[in-house]
Amino acid sequence: MPVPVVPPDLVRAQENAAVDLVPIHPVADELAVRFAAAGHRLYLVGGSVRDALLSQISSRATEQTDLDFTTDAHPPAVLAVLEGWAEAVWDTGIAFGTVGARRHGTTVEITTFRADAYDRVSRNPVVAFGETIDDDLVRRDFTVNAMAVELTGGEQGRDRRFVDPHGGLAALAAGTLDTPATPEESFADDPLRMLRAARFVSQLGLTPAPRVVAAMTAMAGELARITKERVQVELTKLVLGRHPRRGIELLVDTGLCEYVLPEVPAMRLAIDEHMQHKDVYTHSLVVLEQAIDRETAGPDLVLRLAALLHDIGKPATRRKESDGRVSFHHHEVVGAKLTRKRLRDLRYSKAVIDEVTQLVFLHLRFHGYGTGEWTDSAVRRYVTDAGPLLDRLHALVRSDSTTRNRRRAAALQRSYDSLEQRIAALRAQEELDAIRPDLDGNAIMQLLGVPPGPLVGKAYRYMLALRMERGPLGAEEAEAELRRWAAENGIG
Template structure:
């Protein structure tokens, strides 16, 4: 088989061969070669022990690291004459064993390439190309699985997932990245062993979920997450959206609606020059979380109508709790929960065109999330009524045009009350504390509603509010 392997791989292979060691390109880079996808990093395995190939790598590379030394892995950066920079990682042949309650292997060095490949997650990642001879090694029919677009494990799936439960998340992530389907035996084992994902750290699970959402086929990846049973432990709010459809079809299935909103939100992402460059994790998380408050707020009215009152506020709290449990950073938690909380705000504009003050308040409240919020709102309008859909789109277009016009007159982000905190304390004779904060917020609201006013008017309004409050 003819492979177009990077010159870096050939160069390294010749160097290792000269020292009497085997070297093979393995895993993702080989898979990507067969898929005609670019391989950004190069992973190798070798018969040499770390202490044996360390001096080779240090002399060859332009940069060296050894953070993975305890796992038999060393890395280097190589800058080629054409200016390209390559990152390589080399690992000694391994044969790992796992403790039942841990996904961290006890590293044992192996003695063959085939043995090393048998411990990898899926057959499509258990292929290798020996360098510099260019011999293709595929003991588990990974090439055939690529052609069939199937995910299988090299060994029994129960053993593979028991050894490292994170491989179950990697399975659904590869569905999203490659558009493959999970083989029947592998899928059955995944479903049976889904509870074992709970021994994996939240950070690891979060990272796989993020990769899934940012992939080319996140819709299919989320379906695999739910169908596998993993979502019950990773993102239980998602399968909970599968509300039964009553015989009169009074409400749509919220799970299917959510996946549709995700697809529509992705279609509204922009290129690198736009306000929401693709792929945007914040928008995609908000799309799948925006309706998670519906199961808790569902109510059947006397007239048979189904309502979900305040599902936006309830969903925002649930979103914050789930993202914190998955150890997302505070900014992401805040941004996504805010989008969920505000995703219905615009609907009032469709019913009645807002005043300039209301438009300013909307933009101010959305802050840096304004463009994402509008895209989430547009994506959420999944009605089959074409006239209603067009009316909604026209209303959003009108709002965005008005925002542009208003911003030409005033920078919304710099809007401040006509009186600052020090002035408020001096006028009301207050010491620093919560009451000053409430007064400041009132004056900001007054500023948004009325535009800038002179100092006397602002002082009069502050005193009026304070007297009314006290």
């Protein structure tokens, strides 16, 4: 990207102003003194500088507990500087020139100037140390991450200097995401940077430069070189960002989503059954935003993924009915299967897979009861099937109402209010969150005189269904019901 020529005096004034905007953590000051004493230069760099400047520009305070530095010192010299100062040191990244340390609860990573080359087949660089800070900054992913503050300048090693050869500060102020080198060169080196671009759109609210979007579109297929684990990490950060809809839209518009969540762009083919939305894809993005508005304890990965994926079964179940309307019967069942398969492929944890899949499977359960009165047995089954996901299910179902018909929207919310009131009333009467049969397995075996085996499980399931239907029975009634069931099934 060409950088406009600026008079030297103006450059210095801008650098001074920028330095004043970056609060320097006390740990960084301590580290700078030690590097200067050893005759080395030390720069605060990357996300540490970006986030500090962004907090000043947006007036959104951020606390820095992780600091990134770059230096002209090679790893053995870095280890020598840290000796006796750091409370803990780790060298797992030393092959890439990185040494980690901790001091007073703050984590620091110090990396020797890099001037790597890439083989354009894998994303693993051939590590090469650079000679200058400019060598290091030009290889970084985006201009907003290619800024640095030198902490060891001047004769006493205490002067600070802002280094921004690629216009990162101006890009940050303008809300623009661009690359130091050409985006084609940057993304060829590491295709994961295309997914990181969408992540920064979500996290920071930046708008990608047209040339970045064009390169992402042309090179989307290169993402296939990246391992599923790395893709999942970036996708998770994107989904948990402040503007995930914008990040998802960028992935879909550039074709990258075909290599991450192909079921999401596929929803553009299905018009929703109410004929109220452009397509199911747009509806799902609205549901995602509405679910975020209902979060009460910070970003919720499970809820957000469920909101985004809850209708991915619709394209496969789309049918045109005789009256001309479109239906998607059992799309929640198909969607749950697709969700489980996709999240497994992305190497999500079993807990995340199970919880998101269950929410997708249950998201239509409420609508299955229509607007009629909820019976006690229906409430018990709803709560039991949701289990610990009940609050998230409440949020998902309420968020799934995107109709523009205000009367219909209000009716749906009132109906769900009624359900929640029924749950609260029944919970006050029963142990609704831990429903068990009135007779456990031991009691069943003793009463029927049978050993452990499939018969006990069959009897247990019958008693559980009875408990769901009729509520607590009491010991005598439960025993009588079990004996009746045993007699009907020829069990002596």
